Amino acid sequence: MVIFNADKKFERFEDVTPELLIKEGVKLLLCDLDNTLRLHSEKEPADELQDWVEDCKKANVKIVIISNNGRKKMMQKFCKPIGVDCVWWAKKPMSKKLTEAMIKYDFSPEETVMLGDKWSTDVLAAKFAKVRAWKVDHRRNIV
Numbered sequence: 001m002v003i004f005n006a007d008k009k010f011e012r013f014e015d016v017t018p019e020l021l022i023k024e025g026v027k028l029l030l031c032d033l034d035n036t037l038r039l040h041s042e043k044e045p046a047d048e049l050q051d052w053v054e055d056c057k058k059a060n061v062k063i064v065i066i067s068n069n070g071r072k073k074m075m076q077k078f079c080k081p082i083g084v085d086c087v088w089w090a091k092k093p094m095s096k097k098l099t100e101a102m103i104k105y106d107f108s109p110e111e112t113v114m115l116g117d118k119w120s121t122d123v124l125a126a127k128f129a130k131v132r133a134w135k136v137d138h139r140r141n142i143v
């Protein structure tokens with residue numbers, strides 16, 4: 001089904017470079033959290049995540065984490081040190097929270113991308129919200 005196709009595929013979030021975001025006209029990057037920006041078990045943001053977020057900010061890309069994870073306190077604690085807003089219990093593939101974020105931060109669907117690791121939640125939610133769906137592989141430990 002075409003609706004399930006990601007518009008771009010990457011191995012990991014680090015491959016989504018600020019240069020690419022600028023080239024693609026991305027101003028708002030909605031990101032899944034678990035297995036996209038971190039391993040499910042990671043309690044604190046990894047150095048590579050902090051660096052990547054900083055680089056994206058320098059490129060004037062707004063990052064908002066949109067997660068189906070329902071642990072509000074854990075999410076806030078994780079996102080605060082990297083200075084990124086987060087939405088928990090987003091109920092993807094429902095697109096409501098993606099649309100709300102675009103309205104809240106005043107970006108159009110054309111300026112927005114949803115980045116995530118799962119077809120059935122992230123990619124589909126992006127399609128429903130009429131934004132580009134970029135997919136990463138499930139995050140693995142990098143040795």
Ligand SMILES: [Mg+2]
Pocket residue numbers: 032033034035036116117118
């Ligand atoms: Mg995920």
